[in-house]
Structure formats: structure tokens, C-alpha cells
Amino acid sequence: MPTPSKAAILVAPHAPLVIDQVTFPDPAPDQVLVKLFASGVCHSQLHQMHRTPQTAHRGTPAVFPSLLGHEATGVVVATGSQVTHVQEGDHVITTWVDRGAVEGAAPRSSATVQWHGQAVPAGPATWTEYALLSERLVVALPKEVATDVTSIIGCAVLTGSGVILNTLDVRVNESVAVFGAGGVGLCAIAAARIVGAYPIIAVDLSDDKLAFAQRFGATHGVNATHDDPVKAIHDLTGGGVDYAIDAIGAARTQEQILYAARPGGIGLKQGGTACLVGAVQELGRIDVEELRITQRTYTGTRGSLCRPDRDFPVFVRWYQRGQLDLDALVTQRYTLEQINEAVADLSAGRIHGRSIIVYP
Ligand SMILES: [Zn+2]
Numbered sequence: 001m002p003t004p005s006k007a008a009i010l011v012a013p014h015a016p017l018v019i020d021q022v023t024f025p026d027p028a029p030d031q032v033l034v035k036l037f038a039s040g041v042c043h044s045q046l047h048q049m050h051r052t053p054q055t056a057h058r059g060t061p062a063v064f065p066s067l068l069g070h071e072a073t074g075v076v077v078a079t080g081s082q083v084t085h086v087q088e089g090d091h092v093i094t095t096w097v098d099r100g101a102v103e104g105a106a107p108r109s110s111a112t113v114q115w116h117g118q119a120v121p122a123g124p125a126t127w128t129e130y131a132l133l134s135e136r137l138v139v140a141l142p143k144e145v146a147t148d149v150t151s152i153i154g155c156a157v158l159t160g161s162g163v164i165l166n167t168l169d170v171r172v173n174e175s176v177a178v179f180g181a182g183g184v185g186l187c188a189i190a191a192a193r194i195v196g197a198y199p200i201i202a203v204d205l206s207d208d209k210l211a212f213a214q215r216f217g218a219t220h221g222v223n224a225t226h227d228d229p230v231k232a233i234h235d236l237t238g239g240g241v242d243y244a245i246d247a248i249g250a251a252r253t254q255e256q257i258l259y260a261a262r263p264g265g266i267g268l269k270q271g272g273t274a275c276l277v278g279a280v281q282e283l284g285r286i287d288v289e290e291l292r293i294t295q296r297t298y299t300g301t302r303g304s305l306c307r308p309d310r311d312f313p314v315f316v317r318w319y320q321r322g323q324l325d326l327d328a329l330v331t332q333r334y335t336l337e338q339i340n341e342a343v344a345d346l347s348a349g350r351i352h353g354r355s356i357i358v359y360p
Pocket of ligand 1: 042043044045070155156
């Protein structure tokens with residue numbers, strides 16, 4: 001039976017989202033219908049709403065109308081005939097990364113919802129009361145775990161903590177600098193502390209955000225509005241960090257992470273690694289000769305090589321033990337009706353950690 005749901009609909013670039021009723025079809029054989037508890041408000045959605053000509057050729061083309069959001073928690077209300085790993089009544093985390101990707105797998109099925117007679121791609125969208133997703137984007141969440149703040153595991157934690165665990169495999173006593181102490185950056189900082197990295201240097205433009213980052217494990221803060229972060233990082237570490245992470249994606253930070261990583265030595269050792277995590281809005285200029293001469297590595301990641309089936313239970317355990325303080329990381333809550341306010345607060349830099357939408 002089709003399911004009516006309130007949803008935030010992106011109708012045109014730069015336009016405010018429209019809250020209206022859409023209708024979800026029953027799940028296809030490999031799909032799961034989830035009634036949502038909460039959804040994160042991820043910065044990458046702003047890029048989708050305000051795509052610039054320079055980035056429009058990258059990733060999936062902009063589609064109007066469409067639904068947004070890609071991290072949530074909810075309860076399974078219906079499953080397709082082929083779904084075996086979750087069942088009706090289970091609590092789940094939804095995400096945008098395949099829970100156990102295998103090379104050569106068939107593409108995931110995608111769903112559409114009906115809105116005034118139009119078919120609108122439902123994607124992994126979570127700024128809606130219900131979500132209809134491929135079973136590959138749904139991971140079970142134990143019933144005893146809170147369902148509000150865990151809604152940010154599906155993207156912020158996956159991306160930020162995943163880059164430390166998987167992409168970079170940071171070890172004890174290795175040094176890390178994180179540019180951008182927002183939701184993703186704080187999850188990277190928390191994971192860096194868990195694996196025993198030292199020092200952990202947060203770089204941001206606000207003293208408040210740097211102080212907040214200390215709660216999650218930052219041992220030092222650099223305010224890039226008055227200090228040159230590359231020089232400050234070199235001064236703090238005696239020559240640069242093992243890993244410099246750009247959780248912002250600005251042209252400037254893309255360039256700064258290269259120089260923040262320590263140089264190597266000819267015949268002696270490889271240099272440090274710069275890793276681009278934030279979605280790029282404007283291309284920086286990377287000097288490849290600098291990479292060759294200093295033997296640094298420049299890399300990037302999308303989804304931080306996470307396998308949600310393997311990694312989400314780890315992140316949930318960190319949360320339960322108090323090592324990953326999601327209760328502190330979620331700093332603002334909205335209703336779906338307040339989504340445009342949530343988006344405006346995020347774009348204006350008023351969110352210290354991550355904000356969420358909570359559904360009734
Ligand atoms: Zn995201």
C-alpha cells in the first residue's frame with residue numbers, strides 16, 4: 001500500500017526547499033521502507049542545492065525536483081521479498097555507502113516517489129518522514145542504542161572517523177592536523193584520539209570551534225584567521241604532520257594540507273600524507289613537483305573506504321563507551337518544517353558540531 005510522507009523537495013537551484021506530501025511506493029524486492037527517527041544535516045547537501053558551474057560536471061547531475069539528505073536512523077516498516085538482513089520492527093542506520101561493496105556488483109536499485117503526478121528520485125534521501133532504500137544502504141542498529149544522535153553515523157562519522165581508520169590507517173603517536181572542525185572534522189579528531197594519534201591539531205576560523213574541538217580530542221588549535229596554519233603546524237610538530245586532512249574542500253585548504261604534511265628525505269623516508277575529504281567547490285592548485293621533491297603523498301577519499309556492515313558496529317560501540325561523544329557532537333535540532341532554517345544556519349557557520357532533523 002503506498003505510503004504518504006512529508007518531504008523537503010528541492011525544486012530549483014538556490015531555491016528554498018518546499019515541504020509537501022509525497023507518496024512512497026511499496027518496496028521493490030531488494031528495498032526497505034524505513035520510518036525515520038532522525039536525519040543529519042550534511043554540508044554536502046548545501047553543495048547540491050547551490051551547485052556552481054565549476055562543479056556541475058562532477059558527480060551526479062543536478063536533478064529537479066529531487067529529495068535530499070543521506071544519513072538517518074529509523075524503524076523498518078516494510079521489506080522487499082529478497083531482503084534478509086533486517087526485518088519489520090528493526091531499528092536501522094541508513095547511509096549512502098554500500099554496506100559491503102563488492103567489485104562488479106549489480107547497481108543498487110533506486111526508488112522514486114510521486115509528487116503531484118511527477119516521479120521524483122528518492123535516492124537515499126532522508127529529509128523525509130520515510131525513506132525507501134536499497135537494502136545495501138541499511139544497517140541494523142541495536143534497540144538499546146539512542147536513535148537521535150546516531151543518525152549522523154551514516155555520513156559524518158563514516159567520512160570523518162573512516163578517514164582515520166581506513167583511508168589513512170593512522171597509528172599510535174602519529175601526528176594529525178584536521179582543517180575544518182565541523183561535523184566531519186570532529187569525527188576525524190575523535191577517531192584520531194581513539195587510535196592514539198599525537199598531536200591532534202584542529203584548524204578552523206573560530207576560537208569557539210577550536211575550543212569545542214578539544215572536547216573531542218584536539219590537543220592543539222590553530223585559528224587560521226590570524227595565524228598561518230602551515231607555519232603553526234610546522235612550529236608545533238617540528239616540521240609538519242604525518243597526516244593533514246582537509247575536511248572543508250576550499251581551494252586554499254586543498255593547498256595548505258600539502259604543505260602542512262611533513263616532507264620526506266631522499267633515501268631516508270617518505271613524506272607525510274595530505275588527504276582531501278571535503279567536497280571541492282573550487283579547485284586548488286597542487287604543485288606536483290613539490291610532491292616529487294619532498295616525497296609527500298596527496299590523496300583523497302569519498303566515503304573513506306568504509307564498509308558499513310563492518311564499521312558501523314565499531315562506531316556504535318565507541319559511542320556506547322563514551323569515546324565518540326555524539327551527544328555533544330549534535331548541537332542543534334530542528335523539525336522537518338524548519339529545514340530551510342537548518343540549511344541557513346549551516347551555511348552561515350552557526351553550527352558548531354552537526355545538526356539533525358528529528359521526526360515526530
Ligand atoms: Zn554527507
